[in-house]
Amino acid sequence: DIQMTQSPSTLSASVGDRVTITCRASQSISSWLAWYQQKPGKAPKLLIYKASSLESGVPSRFSGSGSGTEFTLTISSLQPDDFATYYCQQYNSYPFTFGGGTKVEIK
């Protein structure tokens, strides 16, 4: 099975900061990677698919990059609505797997 490792697990940042979250796959997944945002008590929301494609309706301050085993999610200028937990997920092969999550907190 492909293991997904996210870092950091927690991130403290201020409004306006540039934020980067890293996700590493235990083997190559090409570009079959998605990023989700989850707020407390809510279902996850798809932000990025195929490593770098922005889901419709998602603000352009979110971007994704990478391929193979190393991926990043960047928020160019953190907004109050962005404080949440973020997950990466590989869909290269079954079983699909999620990273452990990164909680973005207010500094």
Added chain:
Amino acid sequence: EVQLVESGGGLVQPGRSLRLSCAASGFTFDDYAMHWVRQAPGKGLEWVSGISWNSGSIGYADSVKGRFTISRDNAKNSLYLQMNSLRAEDTALYYCANGGGAMGYWGQGTLVTVSS
């Protein structure tokens, strides 16, 4: 408007069975693969199972393989998860979601609690 509505959760004793359902509307159900994803209280997301549009490709997490069975009825726009031999560690909020790999739409989840 896309809607995914899960049902069938509840309190169940260890070793017993439960069947979850997900009713889909607002999109062409048989155009999409479907998935079950769970989240234990205070924990991260865990993909449980997925099924292709025509049920020709099915996958399971190692943690549920041999105990859970995913199925779908395209005529009824419905997704199912038959859960047998339930364990305490299966306690979670179970979401259904659509998408070939990246999951674009999610339901609000149904809570399964396994406890004696």
